[in-house]
Amino acid sequence: MSILSIIHNKFSKKTTILGLRLWILIAISVGAIIALILFLCCLCRRRCRRKSPKPVHSLKSSGLIHNHESLTPAFTKEIEDIVPEVTAPNHRLHEVQIKVDKAEDRELLDSDRMPSSGESPASIGAGPPPPPIQGWMRRYTLREIEVATKGLSDESVIGKRGYGTVYRGLLGDNTIVAVKNLFNDSGQAEKEFQVEVAVIGRVKHKNLVRLLGYCAEGAYRMLVYEYVENGNLDYWLHRDVGLISPLTWNIRMDIILGTAKGLAYLHDSLEPKVIHRDIKSSNILLDRQWKPKVSDFGLAKLLCSENTHVTTRVMGTDGYVAPEYTWTGMLNEMCDVYSFGIVVMEIISGRLPVDNSRLKGQVNLIDWFKKMVENQNFTEVVDPELSEMPALKALKQVLLVALLCVDPNASERPKMRHVIRMLEAANQLDRHEKPI
Structure with a gap:
């Protein structure tokens, strides 16, 4: 009797498990092991995706921002002290998931606003703004900011310090705003941008300045606030x-x-x-x-x-x-x-x-x-x-x-x-x- 015949006879014998032949039992076991490995790989990939931050512009398209109550994204690792959730009476202060370029350390931007001269705002000819993100502040494009501030011109400057500039702007819907343009050449600018968006973005109180939105394109990090007429x-x-x-x-x-x-x-x-x-x-x-x-x-x-x-x-x-x-x-x-x-x-x-x-x-x-x-x-x-x-x-x-x-x-x-x-x-x- 040849070796192949011996192997064939052994693998063709019925086992005590449901009377299945040995080769069928081995095939089932191998298939189960492969399925288990594939399941574990998929699970690991899903966890990795949850941990990795997405760019700001992908928040809405990904479905992460869809209404006021279900927004629960995570912080980027640059903000070490921020905890997962902040709650206030009748509303939630949500975190913001922002992926931004790394930068070096710097001090705080001290916005020194000069008082308004009382002039009536001139029409700038901007097109209508895009619809706001539901339940949250708006993400402005760099083009919108440039049009609103006349190209970030010197005549629009209302405050200037060594770490950034504040501009007076007029949006397409005739809303007057103050735009803080952070000098994005250091890690502190990055942290300041993320902290302000996260902390003040959802907090509303008549004695706290209101953050309307932000702009994060390329190296630009800008914060768009309500305009406060009498300066500081x-x-x-x-x-x-x-x-x-x-x-x-x-x-x-x-x-x-x-x-x-x-x-x-x-x-x-x-x-x-x-x-x-x-x-x-x-x-x-x-x-x-x-x-x-x-x-x-x-x-x-x-x-x-x-x-x-x-x-x-x-x-x-x-x-x-x-x-x-x-x-x-x-x-x-x-x-x-x-x-x-x-x-x-x-x-x-x-x-x-x-x-x-x-x-x-x-x-x-x-x-x-x-x-x-x-x-x-x-x-x-x-x-x-x-x-x-x-x-x-x-x-x-x-x-x-x-x-x-x-x-x-x-x-x-x-x-x-x-x-x-x-x-x-x-x-x-x-x-x-x-x-x-």
Whole structure:
């Protein structure tokens, strides 16, 4: 008997498994193994696809953005501190999935907006804008931005710093906007773009500047905001606007209270809370009625309720940064409270946080401010450009708020919701007391 006959006889024998012949059983086993391998390969590919980010322009076409409730894309890895989901009352602050080119590190773009001259906007002749993405902000094309800003021309510039430029633009639907063009030559510009789109894109509050959309084409990274007519607070406090400031005491109190409400929303109404990290007068914009809108969230960090702080590289502006953050790098909402306290002092006095042109002992605002209050020189703290002095009791209450916010011990500083109560009480005092 030949070898082939022997093999044929053995493989043709029936087995105890359903009476199947041996060769049939082997074929079934091999087929099952191959099917299992193919299934595992498909599973791995699906997981890899989920993890890999898609470009911004593919979000809508891929079906990732289709309505307000189901948008749940993931962050790119450049934003290390952002957690998967931020919730607010009655709506969700969603993350944005953006694939962008790598860049080197840089500092924050400080948008220095000049006030509007009051001119009526000229027609630019742009075509009708594309329909907005449902449930989210719009992605503008570079062509739309160029038409709106007259080719990013110098005449459209309303603010300029070493790290970027802000332009005034008119869209095809006659909406006036402010376009922040980030200098995309560093990693910080990349982070700022992603953080602002993610954090402020879904947050809506009357005291927070509204982000309408963005442009990400090639090396361009642009953020499109609502246009705020009266520029920033820094301009009206520290530039030459005449002998009498248009910022009356009541307007200044409204600015302080509105800014406090915006920060309280970020700290107390969101989970995780948003730490702005760069509260200063140039980041507080003023609308036509002098109502404040906190802007520039490029340095913002998120902090989950179960954490007391997040450790990060120290960033911010000299004179506004909390001392404990400078020393340790540990950031929480009390760092924003400290910066807010400096802004309150700035609004009351009309002085810069650090002014090297002043006499010794007056260079640092917080030191001078504390000394004046200790000596009960309350009226001398008030900006001499005010047209009318406030009521003394109201002034004392606001001075107290400022000093509490800059307490060297961060744990002794009030939360923003408590600050709002104290400021509202000061407003009541001001209405019932005569000016100084």
